[in-house]
Amino acid sequence: xxxxxxxxxxxxxxxxxxxxxxxxxVTLEVDGQSITVPSGSSVMLAAAxxxxxIPKLCATDTLEAWGSCRLCLVEIEGRSGFPASCTTIVSxxxxxxxxSEKLQQLRKGVLELYLSDFPAEDVEGGWSxxxxxxxxxxxxxxxxxPAETHLESAVDASNPYFLFDPAKCIVCxxxxxxxxxxxxxxxxxxxxxxxxxxxxxxxxxxxxxSDCVSCGxxxxxxxxxxxxxxxxxxxxxxxx
Amino acid sequence: MANPxxxxxxxxxxxxxxxxxxxxxxxTHQGRIVRMMPWKEGKANHGHSCIKGRxxxxxxxxxxxxxxxxxxxxxxxxxxxxTWEKAIAHAASELRRVQSKYGNKSVGAIxxxxxxxxxxxxxxxxxxxxxxxxxxxxxxRICHSPTQFGLSATVGWGAASQHFDSILxxxxxxxxxxxxxxxxxxxxxxxxxRVRQGAKLIVIDPxxxxxxxxxxxxxxAHLNLRPGTNVAVLDSIANVVVRERLFNEAFVKExxxxxxxxRWAEFVSSDRYSPEAIGAEAGVDPELIRKAARMYASGxxxxxxxxxxxxxxxxxxxxxxxxxxxxxxxxxxxxxxVGINPLRGQGNVQGGSCLGSWPHVFSGYRFVTDDxxxxxxxxxxxxxxxxxxxxxxxxxxxxxxxxxxxxxxxMGEDPVQSDPNQGHIIEAMRQMECVVVQDLFLNETAKxxxxxxxxxxxxxxxxxFTSAERRVNRVRKVVEPLAGYQDWEVLVMLMNAMGYPVKYxxxxxxxxxxxxxSPAYKGISxxxxxxxxxxxxxCDENAPEGTEVLHREKFPxxxxxxxxxxxxxxxxxxxxxxxxxxxxxxxxxLTQYNVGTQTRRTANNRWHSEDVLEISEHDxxxxxxxDGDRVKIASRFGSTELKAKYSTRVASGIVYTTFHxxxxxxxxxxxxxxxxxxxxxxxxxTAVEVVRVEKRDAAKRSKSVTHxxxxxA
Numbered sequence: 001x002x003x004x005x006x007x008x009x010x011x012x013x014x015x016x017x018x019x020x021x022x023x024x025x026v027t028l029e030v031d032g033q034s035i036t037v038p039s040g041s042s043v044m045l046a047a048a049x050x051x052x053x054i055p056k057l058c059a060t061d062t063l064e065a066w067g068s069c070r071l072c073l074v075e076i077e078g079r080s081g082f083p084a085s086c087t088t089i090v091s092x093x094x095x096x097x098x099x100s101e102k103l104q105q106l107r108k109g110v111l112e113l114y115l116s117d118f119p120a121e122d123v124e125g126g127w128s129x130x131x132x133x134x135x136x137x138x139x140x141x142x143x144x145x146p147a148e149t150h151l152e153s154a155v156d157a158s159n160p161y162f163l164f165d166p167a168k169c170i171v172c173x174x175x176x177x178x179x180x181x182x183x184x185x186x187x188x189x190x191x192x193x194x195x196x197x198x199x200x201x202x203x204x205x206x207x208x209x210s211d212c213v214s215c216g217x218x219x220x221x222x223x224x225x226x227x228x229x230x231x232x233x234x235x236x237x238x239x240x
Numbered sequence: 241m242a243n244p245x246x247x248x249x250x251x252x253x254x255x256x257x258x259x260x261x262x263x264x265x266x267x268t269h270q271g272r273i274v275r276m277m278p279w280k281e282g283k284a285n286h287g288h289s290c291i292k293g294r295x296x297x298x299x300x301x302x303x304x305x306x307x308x309x310x311x312x313x314x315x316x317x318x319x320x321x322x323t324w325e326k327a328i329a330h331a332a333s334e335l336r337r338v339q340s341k342y343g344n345k346s347v348g349a350i351x352x353x354x355x356x357x358x359x360x361x362x363x364x365x366x367x368x369x370x371x372x373x374x375x376x377x378x379x380x381r382i383c384h385s386p387t388q389f390g391l392s393a394t395v396g397w398g399a400a401s402q403h404f405d406s407i408l409x410x411x412x413x414x415x416x417x418x419x420x421x422x423x424x425x426x427x428x429x430x431x432x433x434r435v436r437q438g439a440k441l442i443v444i445d446p447x448x449x450x451x452x453x454x455x456x457x458x459x460x461a462h463l464n465l466r467p468g469t470n471v472a473v474l475d476s477i478a479n480v481v482v483r484e485r486l487f488n489e490a491f492v493k494e495x496x497x498x499x500x501x502x503r504w505a506e507f508v509s510s511d512r513y514s515p516e517a518i519g520a521e522a523g524v525d526p527e528l529i530r531k532a533a534r535m536y537a538s539g540x541x542x543x544x545x546x547x548x549x550x551x552x553x554x555x556x557x558x559x560x561x562x563x564x565x566x567x568x569x570x571x572x573x574x575x576x577x578v579g580i581n582p583l584r585g586q587g588n589v590q591g592g593s594c595l596g597s598w599p600h601v602f603s604g605y606r607f608v609t610d611d612x613x614x615x616x617x618x619x620x621x622x623x624x625x626x627x628x629x630x631x632x633x634x635x636x637x638x639x640x641x642x643x644x645x646x647x648x649x650x651m652g653e654d655p656v657q658s659d660p661n662q663g664h665i666i667e668a669m670r671q672m673e674c675v676v677v678q679d680l681f682l683n684e685t686a687k688x689x690x691x692x693x694x695x696x697x698x699x700x701x702x703x704x705f706t707s708a709e710r711r712v713n714r715v716r717k718v719v720e721p722l723a724g725y726q727d728w729e730v731l732v733m734l735m736n737a738m739g740y741p742v743k744y745x746x747x748x749x750x751x752x753x754x755x756x757x758s759p760a761y762k763g764i765s766x767x768x769x770x771x772x773x774x775x776x777x778x779c780d781e782n783a784p785e786g787t788e789v790l791h792r793e794k795f796p797x798x799x800x801x802x803x804x805x806x807x808x809x810x811x812x813x814x815x816x817x818x819x820x821x822x823x824x825x826x827x828x829x830l831t832q833y834n835v836g837t838q839t840r841r842t843a844n845n846r847w848h849s850e851d852v853l854e855i856s857e858h859d860x861x862x863x864x865x866x867d868g869d870r871v872k873i874a875s876r877f878g879s880t881e882l883k884a885k886y887s888t889r890v891a892s893g894i895v896y897t898t899f900h901x902x903x904x905x906x907x908x909x910x911x912x913x914x915x916x917x918x919x920x921x922x923x924x925x926t927a928v929e930v931v932r933v934e935k936r937d938a939a940k941r942s943k944s945v946t947h948x949x950x951x952x953a
Contacts, residue, residue, distance in 0.1 A: 007286040007405065007408075008283070008286070008405065010280040010281065010286055010287060011280060011281060012252075012265075012279060012280045012281045062280075062286075062287055119242060121242070122242050122243050125243045126243045127243070127244075127246045160295075160843030160846050161291075161294075161295040161843060162295075165242070168242075181433075182288055182429065182433075183288070183429050184428075184429050184432035184433060184436065184454075184455075184456070184457070185454075185455065186455040186456060208846075211455075213290070213291060213425070213830060214291040214294075214295060214831075214847075215288070215289060215290050215291060215294065215425065215429070216278070216289050216290075216291070216294035216295060217288060217289070220277065220278065220287075220289075225243075225244060228244055229244070229274075229275050229295075231274050231275055231295075232244030232245045232247075232274055232275060233244055233245065234245070237242065238242065239242045
């Protein structure tokens with residue numbers, strides 16, 4: 001949970017990935033650059049402060065870290081594997097590498113999987129965080145054969161102001177967390193498991209019928225414009 | 241394409257709805273607003289928003305926005321569209337004609353908390369320097385005037401002592417007569433966040449609001465008192481604080497007037513205010529009163545947030561004083577996490593209060609009767625000013641009926657709909673010979689106007705708002721004014737046409753004049769706000785970027801000390817009897833804003849398309865009322881009809897409704913009682929009876945209503 005002084009460090013146009021913290025200074029090295037951040041900060045935030053932006057989708061600095069998208073993986077000296085930088089807390093003298101061929105390959109793999117269940121016609125011309133990540137990691141297509149997807153799932157356009165298109169949802173949980181942590185209404189949840197997991201409002205109701213108070217926090221935080229303002233479309237929303 | 245339009249421009253501005261004052265980035269595409277995105281650096285919202293600010297902005301392009309000035313010689317005539325020049329010239333000559341016929345003081349002006357600080361300041365300058373009298377009032381009269389009075393009397397300034405973020409350091413939060421999750425939703429979310437972090441919550445409210453209970457939130461004490469017994473219950477809490485010696489003696493001795501404290505302590509500790517005595521009177525469990533008192537006093541950091549449920553009573557000012565007394569006695573002022581904070585309903589109620597839209601004070605709450613103060617303004621404005629305080633809003637209407645008040649200039653306010661005892665106001669309005677209404681829409685008041693000047697929405701103008709936390713936020717023009725002029729420009733034209741030459745190159749120059757003439761705003765300018773985002777007053781050489789927490793070392797009173805007021809409980813004259821056995825109280829709902837002028841013109845209506853009467857199942861069934869039946873609600877003053885809804889939020893004996901829809905005409909039934917000190921109407925207590933309307937009757941009635949009462953939506 002954030003304290004007020006941390007909320008006040010949020011900056012317009014910059015996303016540090018995880019909430020600012022107020023601890024004592026910790027110095028680490030990110031891609032050869034020394035950076036000092038408050039203890040309790042994530043590696044992702046430290047990298048952002050060092051202007052080394054690590055790709056991310058489920059992380060944003062208005063929400064606590066979640067660690068589900070697997071895009072923000074990094075290499076840390078002395079640690080095995082590829083820890084997620086959003087859920088890894090900085091420590092004194094830590095040496096972090098945010099770019100390597102292996103990391104690039106892993107991130108590309110993650111994005112290709114997301115892309116295999118995303119409307120192909122909307123890859124061009126989109127301007128969401130997801131599209132930014134595709135550009136940042138140089139991913140334009142995926143190698144997978146046609147398979148079962150969510151591309152035919154029904155759009156929920158019940159709310160007068162925004163709609164939810166499950167075809168664009170990457171199930172990052174940001175909307176659910178925004179509803180809980182920021183708004184405090186607890187109207188959203190992720191229902192089901194694995195491939196069946198989906199964002200649900202209330203007791204699997206439409207957004208309009210549910211307890212949703214239309215504060216807009218979920219729409220604002222959605223990285224893939226699966227939740228999106230209707231005012232950004234001329235006329236009815238249609239796929240393809 | 242299923243990809244959304246990408247906005248091509250963004251302007252950072254401030255939401256014009258409630259008093260939270262959220263920062264927004266208004267995004268446009270080819271000159272049209274397509275999205276309002278909460279601003280992460282907004283000090284009140286930190287990137288959060290509610291349905292109103294985030295989505296309900298389309299009213300600004302509503303079909304029924306008036307885009308051309310109009311005049312007519314009689315209110316029974318149809319409107320004639322005219323040029324700006326003609327409308328301004330007509331308004332000017334008519335106001336002057338009324339003044340020459342009925343006297344200098346036969347006209348006045350009303351400003352609104354929906355206007356910018358610059359517009360509010362200019363309206364009072366218009367009344368004082370151009371009309372030549374102090375007949376200037378604003379809508380804070382009907383909501384937070386008791387705040388001004390009650391807080392000034394105890395802690396010295398009629399304003400929130402804290403910044404909103406201060407709540408995140410509070411251990412105990414006491415909410416009195418306010419419903420932040422609906423009325424001030426972004427602050428409501430902050431409050432809930434703090435409660436989830438472990439702060440204790442006390443709610444004093446007749447209704448079981450969402451603040452009392454919602455997912456992961458449950459008030460530790462909910463004092464569901466009978467409407468009209470605030471002062472009794474707060475005195476009783478004070479009784480426990482004194483009798484159990486829970487007060488902060490060191491703080492009182494160091495920061496307050498000790499003699500006054502002793503006198504107050506003796507007063508509240510009388511048996512009359514014991515929890516047992518008051519519990520019976522107010523319908524509250526005495527143990528809950530004790531629990532609330534102990535919780536609040538033990539803090540260590542306890543804070544108070546209150547709303548119109550405190551002020552809109554015949555003892556509204558007394559209720560505010562009770563809160564002032566309590567926070568002083570327990571030492572809950574002067575640091576982070578504590579304080580006493582009014583939640584203001586409209587975006588600029590604090591600005592409306594600060595900037596002299598009152599019949600007795602100039603900006604900065606300085607009296608018109610004070611020769612030195614008046615001289616400052618006379619020197620700056622180059623005119624001689626009247627030393628006699630002017631008429632308050634309700635007195636203007638009374639004077640109209642009595643025959644010596646005949647003209648009004650009203651900017652952005654709809655008194656016919658929003659003020660109490662509607663029949664009386666309509667009768668007064670019919671007496672007027674020149675009413676000039678400046679508004680976005682032909683509102684209820686415009687039905688009685690002779691000149692209509694089309695206004696500009698907050699998205700079409702430059703200026704500032706002062707939010708409930710004293711924060712001066714910048715309002716920036718996002719799109720061009722639909723009718724051609726920003727509201728302040730229209731008023732400048734009228735002032736010039738009436739023979740008082742004024743010139744401002746931009747709204748920032750009016751702010752400079754405010755800063756020059758108002759000590760608390762001394763350091764505030766467009767430059768400062770562009771640089772630091774926003775600033776809380778007082779802002780001067782000692783606090784160049786503003787002041788977050790007031791009263792840190794002393795109170796802004798002559799001797800620097802806080803004081804205690806004796807707050808005797810005097811029950812309202814509005815009582816239940818056999819004929820009117822239920823108590824009606826009114827409030828707000830999340831999706832609608834105030835009298836609904838803006839939100840009723842948006843899709844927010846899908847959630848709340850009419851006002852409904854919340855009634856307990858017990859009271860309903862004993863009257864043969866089914867859930868959803870149309871009912872007639874009658875008071876000593878009038879009656880109206882609406883739909884009944886069974887509710888567990890209200891206790892038996894109490895009914896509740898909102899006032900967002902003109903069709904409901906709820907102010908037809910509210911009483912003409914008002915706060916003893918400030919005339920703030922007692923909207924929160926009306927004795928009523930509710931009866932089911934036969935279906936046949938209802939059909940007939942609703943037909944006639946469609947013909948006469950429907951507001952364009």
